[in-house]
Each structure stands twice: as C-alpha cells, then as structure tokens.
Amino acid sequence: MDFMKTLIFFATYNEAGNVAALIEQIAERAPAADIVVVDDNSPDGTADAIRKLGRNNVTVLVRKGKLGLGTAHLLAFCYAVANGYEALVTMDADGSHDPQHLPALMEKLDSGYDFVIGSRYMKGGACDYDGYRLRVSQAANVAARLLLSVKLTEFTTSYRIFKVEKLRSLDFGALLVGGYSFFLTTVVEAARRGWRLAEVPIHFRERGYGTSKIPPFEIxxxxxxxxxxxxxxxxxxxPSWEAFSPQPCGVCGTGYSVVNAAQGRMCVFCGDGR
Incomplete structure (x- = not known):
C-alpha cells in the first residue's frame, strides 16, 4: 500500500515505564511513520527515556507543566499541519491502545475516509474494562450516539486517524475544552463539516505501567x-470555513502553536494567552 506521509502522536505524563516498548511496537507496525510525543515535563524522566532510544524519526516536545490533554492533541494537530503531514494518528501512551491496529486504521483512511476511530464497541471490538468503569464507558458512548445523531459506536477514545488536510478546516479554538471532552467535541465538529467518518474494531487493553490520570470530576x-x-x-x-494556518508564539518562540478562540489567543505549547 502506497500510503500517506504519516505522523503518530501520543501525550505523556509519567509514562517512562511504557514509552520504549510502545515506540518499538509502533515501529514494527508503521515503520515509515514519524512519531511526535508531547510530554508535560514528567518528573519520572519520560522525555529522557524517549531520547535514549536514539530514533531519528521521534520528536519530543516538552511543555513546562501539565497543560491538559486537549491542548496536547491540539499541539499535535498544529505540528502535523505545520510540517506537511498527510495523515495523523493519535493514541494513548499507557498501553491501552495496541499498535497492532495501526495498519487497519491507516488502510481505512486510505480507502476514502477523512476521520477513522478505533472502536471498542463495534462488532469485533473488545474492552478490558469491567464493572463500574465498563458500564460508565458504554453508557457515555450510547448517550453520545443518541444525543448527537452521529452513527458511531465510539466517541471517547483517542485512538484515531485524521486526514491532515481536513484538520485545517476545523475551528481549533472550539476544541479548547477541558479534559476528555476534547474527543467528543472533535467528533461533533467533524460531523458538522460533513467529514466522511468510519470506525475499525480495536481491543482496548488495561493500561500498563503507571496509574490512570482521569480525575473523578471528569464524568x-x-x-x-x-x-x-x-x-x-x-x-x-x-460552521464557517477558514483554513487553519499555524501561527507563531511571541513568548516561547514556537512557530506553529497559537490557536485563536473566542476568549482570545492561546499557545498550546507554553500556555500563554497573549
């Protein structure tokens, strides 16, 4: 398959015990892809663990602190646009998203879709959650399907692939929402713009090293x-259409990281709002 120039992204905070194995597995399944990691200054040395691998196709962007999962994903969007990638994969760093599914996601996008989600809940998918966590997750996705009238089974996972040219049509400012709400919001903004959406089944696994970072109030x-x-x-x-163009930050000097929103400008690298 002659696929697109692809970037694979994940965000980290205290994932030193996971990242080396994850990067090796990604390299096996998508050897031609580049990887960008957004690390929120993990005190456990996650960024150093990645650098020690010495892989030329891996870039680590270390932010000054915990600036939020949504802004980490927006930074990856900006990076993909600014660096001319054609496809962007987003995933978790904790072992819950198995790189074995990367070829299926990439092939589905290549077959004519704009945005493909890895689904635990479609036929062929699986989830290692049980008890309360499983019921809450299932209920959230059923509620989203009914209330949003979008024919998907999975709205809340970050295991996704996008055509970057379509990302440029999004209102990045509208995606400046807290926490895991970012993933729901992205689906809605894509659906409102008439993107071709699809899913592929995945096995969502229990995280490996470390602990969950989802705060109780997130529900x-x-x-x-x-x-x-x-x-x-x-x-x-x-929605109005205005192609996103990477804008530089005058504070941190990053050349592509400023997002315009109703509440003002924000750099998704340094967090500055000027």
Missing amino acids: FRGVANLMRLAVVKVFGGK
Missing part, C-alpha cells in the same frame, strides 16, 4: 459538555 464535566454539544449539533447551523 460530570463530560456530561455537561455532551449536553452542550447536542445543542450545537442541532441548532449550531453550518
């Missing part, structure tokens, strides 16, 4: 955001 914030998005989907109308 409540997610419910509130889902209600807001349902209103936007129904009453928001057709």
Whole structure:
C-alpha cells in the first residue's frame, strides 16, 4: 500500500515505564511513520527515556507543566499541519491502545475516509474494562450516539486517524475544552463539516505501567459538555470555513502553536494567552 506521509502522536505524563516498548511496537507496525510525543515535563524522566532510544524519526516536545490533554492533541494537530503531514494518528501512551491496529486504521483512511476511530464497541471490538468503569464507558458512548445523531459506536477514545488536510478546516479554538471532552467535541465538529467518518474494531487493553490520570470530576464535566454539544449539533447551523494556518508564539518562540478562540489567543505549547 502506497500510503500517506504519516505522523503518530501520543501525550505523556509519567509514562517512562511504557514509552520504549510502545515506540518499538509502533515501529514494527508503521515503520515509515514519524512519531511526535508531547510530554508535560514528567518528573519520572519520560522525555529522557524517549531520547535514549536514539530514533531519528521521534520528536519530543516538552511543555513546562501539565497543560491538559486537549491542548496536547491540539499541539499535535498544529505540528502535523505545520510540517506537511498527510495523515495523523493519535493514541494513548499507557498501553491501552495496541499498535497492532495501526495498519487497519491507516488502510481505512486510505480507502476514502477523512476521520477513522478505533472502536471498542463495534462488532469485533473488545474492552478490558469491567464493572463500574465498563458500564460508565458504554453508557457515555450510547448517550453520545443518541444525543448527537452521529452513527458511531465510539466517541471517547483517542485512538484515531485524521486526514491532515481536513484538520485545517476545523475551528481549533472550539476544541479548547477541558479534559476528555476534547474527543467528543472533535467528533461533533467533524460531523458538522460533513467529514466522511468510519470506525475499525480495536481491543482496548488495561493500561500498563503507571496509574490512570482521569480525575473523578471528569464524568460530570463530560456530561455537561455532551449536553452542550447536542445543542450545537442541532441548532449550531453550518460552521464557517477558514483554513487553519499555524501561527507563531511571541513568548516561547514556537512557530506553529497559537490557536485563536473566542476568549482570545492561546499557545498550546507554553500556555500563554497573549
């Protein structure tokens, strides 16, 4: 398969015990892809663990502290656009997203879709969660499907692949939402723009080294955001289209990281709002 110039991204915070194995597995499944890691200054030496691998196709962007998962993904969007990539894969660093699914995601995108999600809940998918966590996750995705009228089974995982040319049509400022609500919001913004959406089945595994970083209040914030998005989907109308162009930050000097939003400008690398 003659595939696109591909970038694979994951965010890290205290993932030193996972990253080496993950990068090796990615290299086996997608040897031609580049990798960019956004690390929020992990005190366990995650960034150093990546650098010690000595891989020329791996870039580590170390931010000054914990600036949020959504802004880490937006930084990857900006990086992909600024560096001329054609496809962007996003995934978790904790071992829950198995690189064995990368070829299926890439092939699905290459078959004519704009945005493909790895789904635990479609036919052929699997999830290692059990008990309360499984029920909450299933309920969240069923509620999203019903309220948003988007025919997907998975809205909340970050295991995804995008055509970068389509990313440029998004309102990056609208994606400046807290925590895991970013993933729901991205689906809604894509659906409103008429993107061709698809899913492939994945096996969502228990994380490896480390502990979950999902705060307890995230469920409540997610419910509130889902209600807001349902209103936007129904009453928001057709979004305006203005191609995203990478903008430099005058504070940290990053050449592609400033996002414009209703509340003002924000650099998704350093967090500066000027």
